[in-house]
Amino acid sequence: MSVxxxxxxxxxxxxxxxxxxxxxxxxxxxxxxxxxxxxxxKFSEYVANGEVETEFVTVESEHxxxxxxxxxxxxxxxVCTATASAGLALMHExxxxxxxxxxxxxxxxxxxxxxxxxxxxxxxSDSMAERDSSWIQLYAExxxxxxxxxxxxxxxxxxxxxxxxxxxxxxxxxxxxxLQNVSVLPDNIVDKFVGRRRIPKINVxxxxxxxxxxxxxxxxxxxxxxxxxxFEHKRxxxxxxxxxxxxxxxxxxxxxKISGRKxxxxxxxxxxxxxxxxxxxxxxxxAGTARTVVDEYRTxxxxxKVIRLKAFRPFPASELKNALKNLxxxxxxxxxxxxxxxxxxxxxxxxxxxxxxxxxxxxxxxIYGLGGRDxxxxxxxxxxxxxxDILKTGKVEENVKFLGVR
Amino acid sequence: xxxxxxxxGWKSIPIGGVCWKSSEEYSTGDWRSNRPILDSDKCTxxxxxxxxxxxxxxxxxxxxxxxxxxxxxxxxxxxxxxxVTAIEMVKE
Numbered sequence: 001m002s003v004x005x006x007x008x009x010x011x012x013x014x015x016x017x018x019x020x021x022x023x024x025x026x027x028x029x030x031x032x033x034x035x036x037x038x039x040x041x042k043f044s045e046y047v048a049n050g051e052v053e054t055e056f057v058t059v060e061s062e063h064x065x066x067x068x069x070x071x072x073x074x075x076x077x078x079v080c081t082a083t084a085s086a087g088l089a090l091m092h093e094x095x096x097x098x099x100x101x102x103x104x105x106x107x108x109x110x111x112x113x114x115x116x117x118x119x120x121x122x123x124x125s126d127s128m129a130e131r132d133s134s135w136i137q138l139y140a141e142x143x144x145x146x147x148x149x150x151x152x153x154x155x156x157x158x159x160x161x162x163x164x165x166x167x168x169x170x171x172x173x174x175x176x177x178x179l180q181n182v183s184v185l186p187d188n189i190v191d192k193f194v195g196r197r198r199i200p201k202i203n204v205x206x207x208x209x210x211x212x213x214x215x216x217x218x219x220x221x222x223x224x225x226x227x228x229x230x231f232e233h234k235r236x237x238x239x240x241x242x243x244x245x246x247x248x249x250x251x252x253x254x255x256x257k258i259s260g261r262k263x264x265x266x267x268x269x270x271x272x273x274x275x276x277x278x279x280x281x282x283x284x285x286x287a288g289t290a291r292t293v294v295d296e297y298r299t300x301x302x303x304x305k306v307i308r309l310k311a312f313r314p315f316p317a318s319e320l321k322n323a324l325k326n327l328x329x330x331x332x333x334x335x336x337x338x339x340x341x342x343x344x345x346x347x348x349x350x351x352x353x354x355x356x357x358x359x360x361x362x363x364x365x366x367i368y369g370l371g372g373r374d375x376x377x378x379x380x381x382x383x384x385x386x387x388x389d390i391l392k393t394g395k396v397e398e399n400v401k402f403l404g405v406r
Numbered sequence: 407x408x409x410x411x412x413x414x415g416w417k418s419i420p421i422g423g424v425c426w427k428s429s430e431e432y433s434t435g436d437w438r439s440n441r442p443i444l445d446s447d448k449c450t451x452x453x454x455x456x457x458x459x460x461x462x463x464x465x466x467x468x469x470x471x472x473x474x475x476x477x478x479x480x481x482x483x484x485x486x487x488x489x490v491t492a493i494e495m496v497k498e
Contacts, residue, residue: 202420
């Protein structure tokens with residue numbers, strides 16, 4: 001049974017900050033960047049008011065912010081940061097170092113387009129550029145889900161079978177700056193749910209010690225590993241992120257028990273008619289817009305579906321295969337380009353998994369919403385109309401289309 | 407140099423690329439493609455090689471010098487600097 005919750009009017013950034021406060025992070029280091037800034041502003045208020053015991057480290061760049069986080073997590077702390085767009089790009093080198101050091105850092109990313117032209121509005125080009133960093137990547141749809149996902153993120157990242165950092169993404173402005181009534185759990189319930197950070201034991205020179213920097217049990221982190229060992233470490237990372245899939249599902253269920261809120265199986269959130277032949281797959285806030293269109297179609301007796309992909313890394317391949325098996329046509333909506341590739345990154349992954357399926361839907365791609373180009377119900381309807389045409393004629397004119405471009 | 411050992415696989419090494427054994431156990435000598443061979447008849451024990459070796463692989467026990475092939479990477483500085491050409495670089 002879920003516990004009694006308080007409802008407060010906050011935006012996505014504030015929801016992230018509130019969750020970070022309740023997770024009792026030991027260290028936060030970040031550099032301000034729109035549209036993430038409110039997270040750190042709000043958190044600095046908690047620090048100034050003495051509401052948290054967090055070490056708040058201001059830095060001169062995001063590269064340093066992530067470096068500080070790596071140091072803090074290596075010392076055994078629960079650590080977080082927040083960024084967006086160019087800030088995430090500037091972190092890029094250290095993003096990989098954090099993951100390869102197997103440090104369960106949580107990073108909230110208010111998705112924003114990468115320059116150029118310079119733009120502050122949402123698309124997924126920033127986080128998609130980090131998709132092969134071996135960070136867990138979870139896309140939240142609204143402020144409520146940001147709050148819920150940040151809390152879950154620590155538990156997923158710190159799981160003994162995972163031990164990888166986790167990014168929580170949400171669309172800049174659309175989610176980061178939009179107020180919603182957010183149900184928040186009592187502090188003690190979150191504290192009990194997340195617990196303290198568990199540090200794995202490792203065997204170093206014949207001794208079982210905690211994997212953290214400790215003068216009493218010295219160890220060397222981040223040494224050289226050339227052709228003789230680098231590959232083995234990377235294989236370990238792959239195993240860890242595969243393990244994360246089951247952990248995400250379990251924690252989604254566990255969180256539902258205390259909060260009453262559940263996001264599909266934790267990886268995918270399908271919505272619409274069970275017997276639908278047509279579906280849209282998308283990430284983030286667009287799913288909400290698509291759902292209103294699905295509802296409108298339902299009243300007209302047209303069976304369509306929207307599947308929101310919450311977890312992009314690890315990629316829920318088997319779950320998606322299952323979700324897509326009875327569909328005839330699927331449109332994948334990508335809010336980032338795949339310049340020189342055949343479509344966007346989500347399309348590529350999904351088309352790849354369908355190759356193994358005997359019976360598979362036809363699949364088309366729409367690149368949309370770049371640089372914050374508005375995504376209206378009308379635009380989503382255009383996609384369903386296209387799908388209906390393809391179903392009727394059996395012809396696909398273009399596999400990859402640009403939706404809403406002039 | 408020590409015999410080649412079978413290196414452990416990804417399931418048996420600690421996470422995070424942490425150093426799980428002493429650097430003494432890491433035989434960097436297997437990077438070597440040229441091996442320095444000392445001709446002790448020619449050697450005058452001047453110890454110039456001992457001073458120049460960047461990896462401290464040449465040791466002096468008060469009577470003779472020895473080369474530690476576990477860590478010698480075969481840079482050849484000793485052979486170049488030896489004033490009596492007592493050290494020859496031989497392909498491994």
